[in-house]
Amino acid sequence: MIQTSEIKRVFDENDVVLIKSSINVYTKSILELVNFGLENDKVIFYISATVPSTVFKTIFESTGIAHDNIYFIDCTTYSFDITQDPNIIVVESPTMLETIIIKIMYLHKISKQKMPDKSPMIIVDSANSLSIHNDLGILSEFFHVLITMVRPTGAKLAILTIMEQLTEDLSHTLELISDTVLTE
Amino acid sequence: MYNPDRCKTGIGELDSLLNGGIPRGNSVLISGSCGTGKTTLSLEFLIHGVENGEKGLYISATEISSKVMKNMVPFQFFREEYFDSGKIKIMDIPNIYSKLNLKKLEFEQEDIDRLVNYIGEIVKNDGIKRIAVDSLTSICYRLRTEEKIRDFIIKFEEIVSKMGGTALMISELLPNAKGYSQYGVEEAVADGIILLGNLKRRGDLLRTLQIIKMRGTSHSRAEYVMDITPLGIMLSPLLKGWTVNQ
Numbered sequence: 001m002i003q004t005s006e007i008k009r010v011f012d013e014n015d016v017v018l019i020k021s022s023i024n025v026y027t028k029s030i031l032e033l034v035n036f037g038l039e040n041d042k043v044i045f046y047i048s049a050t051v052p053s054t055v056f057k058t059i060f061e062s063t064g065i066a067h068d069n070i071y072f073i074d075c076t077t078y079s080f081d082i083t084q085d086p087n088i089i090v091v092e093s094p095t096m097l098e099t100i101i102i103k104i105m106y107l108h109k110i111s112k113q114k115m116p117d118k119s120p121m122i123i124v125d126s127a128n129s130l131s132i133h134n135d136l137g138i139l140s141e142f143f144h145v146l147i148t149m150v151r152p153t154g155a156k157l158a159i160l161t162i163m164e165q166l167t168e169d170l171s172h173t174l175e176l177i178s179d180t181v182l183t184e
Numbered sequence: 185m186y187n188p189d190r191c192k193t194g195i196g197e198l199d200s201l202l203n204g205g206i207p208r209g210n211s212v213l214i215s216g217s218c219g220t221g222k223t224t225l226s227l228e229f230l231i232h233g234v235e236n237g238e239k240g241l242y243i244s245a246t247e248i249s250s251k252v253m254k255n256m257v258p259f260q261f262f263r264e265e266y267f268d269s270g271k272i273k274i275m276d277i278p279n280i281y282s283k284l285n286l287k288k289l290e291f292e293q294e295d296i297d298r299l300v301n302y303i304g305e306i307v308k309n310d311g312i313k314r315i316a317v318d319s320l321t322s323i324c325y326r327l328r329t330e331e332k333i334r335d336f337i338i339k340f341e342e343i344v345s346k347m348g349g350t351a352l353m354i355s356e357l358l359p360n361a362k363g364y365s366q367y368g369v370e371e372a373v374a375d376g377i378i379l380l381g382n383l384k385r386r387g388d389l390l391r392t393l394q395i396i397k398m399r400g401t402s403h404s405r406a407e408y409v410m411d412i413t414p415l416g417i418m419l420s421p422l423l424k425g426w427t428v429n430q
Contacts, residue, residue, distance in 0.1 A: 098390065106411075106414075
């Protein structure tokens with residue numbers, strides 16, 4: 001599991017961090033990351049492309065994580081289960097990568113209005129899942145555009161990957177666009 | 185930074201693509217098929233104008249204005265009071281035709297002059313700086329010939345330009361249309377063209393925006409993905425990587 005002290009160290013020095021986590025401790029690593037963000041006065045934009053946002057909301061609730069400052073961009077429910085939850089935005093498909101970028105910028109604008117002192121921490125869960133739906137060309141372009149657009153906002157970006165399922169090509173591309181790699 | 189020569193649309197990314205906004209005095213065609221966001225863009229433009237002290241006029245020819253207003257309520261930028269107070273004047277085209285006693289299915293030259301003069305009077309008397317004609321195509325149905333359409337647009341543009349105003353003229357397109365307007369002449373006469381589209385990609389339907397021409401400024405020519413959010417229109421660069429393996 002990734003330790004909070006390690007997370008703090010890499011995010012103190014970098015904006016874009018590629019996190020390679022083992023499948024056995026994947027959820028625990030996410031919880032550490034979210035906790036770190038909230039404790040460091042961040043507003044969290046959680047892009048859920050692996051598990052529906054409602055599942056993570058339940059996990060956060062059961063582990064005592066206050067989720068008022070966590071906004072989800074949910075790409076897994078395909079509008080079959082459109083929610084009225086103001087903290088969840090549904091993007092109809094994980095192939096609508098530009099829409100994900102716009103939703104992040106939208107969340108940045110509204111969070112700036114509500115919580116001007118908090119800067120965003122964006123968690124992409126996960127690059128593996130996005131790669132199932134998108135080829136490497138568009139995926140690397142997506143991350144490049146996303147990083148270019150969010151860097152001026154002072155945002156921190158965590159790109160999560162499941163180590164055991166990471167192909168060499170995807171790993172290489174993600175390493176190129178990230179400032180550093182944190183391996184569990 | 186405020187630039188008196190530019191009319192900011194209020195859509196941040198679009199103003200950046202236009203190098204600060206639409207050059208004042210321009211009449212710009214907003215072309216697109218149904219569901220591409222033409223009306224939303226026009227109303228956001230007018231509402232933002234009021235926030236900058238510029239009165240607006242919305243000429244509705246395709247939908248009754250009350251219905252248009254109702255559709256805008258969910259947007260955070262919508263301000264009903266701007267319409268109630270007359271800072272944005274809404275006029276339904278059938279009411280204008282009826283007031284001017286324009287009953288013919290095809291307008292004569294004198295009808296065009298009366299219509300343009302009427303709009304001109306309102307613009308002058310109310311100190312209007314921003315106009316949205318939704319849609320120009322509907323008005324063109326009554327003009328029919330290229331000569332009359334050209335004449336109407338040129339006279340309308342003169343009014344806008346003389347008042348130091350800026351106008352958006354909505355051009356309705358069929359989904360598979362090749363040009364930017366139904367009669368062809370509109371796109372040649374307009375000072376600018378902003379094309380709104382629907383891009384079908386692997387089963388997804390993405391809204392797009394592209395500036396085709398804009399007199400008086402350098403501008404982007406790239407295609408952008410557009411989303412209509414509760415805060416209004418937002419843009420992202422269109423990703424092209426998807427073509428690699430196709």
